[in-house]
Amino acid sequence: QVQLVESGGGSVQTGGSLRLSCAASGRTFSRYNMGWFRQAPGKEREFVAAISWSGGSTDYADSVKGRFTISRDNAKNTMHLQMNSLKPEDTAVYYCAEGQPFGGASKRALDYVTWGQGTQVTVSS
Numbered sequence: 001q002v003q004l005v006e007s008g009g010g011s012v013q014t015g016g017s018l019r020l021s022c023a024a025s026g027r028t029f030s031r032y033n034m035g036w037f038r039q040a041p042g043k044e045r046e047f048v049a050a051i052s053w054s055g056g057s058t059d060y061a062d063s064v065k066g067r068f069t070i071s072r073d074n075a076k077n078t079m080h081l082q083m084n085s086l087k088p089e090d091t092a093v094y095y096c097a098e099g100q101p102f103g104g105a106s107k108r109a110l111d112y113v114t115w116g117q118g119t120q121v122t123v124s125s
Helices: none
Strands: 003-007 010-013 018-025 032-039 044-051 058-060 068-073 078-083 092-100 119-124
Touching: 003 092, 018 092, 018 119, 032 068, 044 068, 044 078, 058 068, 078 119
Parallel strands: 010 119
Antiparallel strands: 003 018, 018 078, 032 044, 032 092, 044 058, 068 078, 092 119
């Protein structure tokens, strides 16, 4: 069965950039919609970005729209979240998630079946 692994997290200053990656082991996720979620200490998990199985559709949380870009390379079985103009409020553990076969971009956590272990993103002022 598939396992998802996030990478690319780290510590940056306000205004900096990070590029998160998600890779799968066990099988390809090329036919599944995918998403990114995050959770800050003391807060609930929240939606960040989503992409349809083909990459043709995307969706973003209002808080990151215009700053973050979700993408996928189905040929390489990878997904990415490019994060620019980072703010302290972006500090959280970021999770990669896999949805359903041929699924569309979804902002609902309940639509996702498999989750990665998370990668820490820290943005200092």
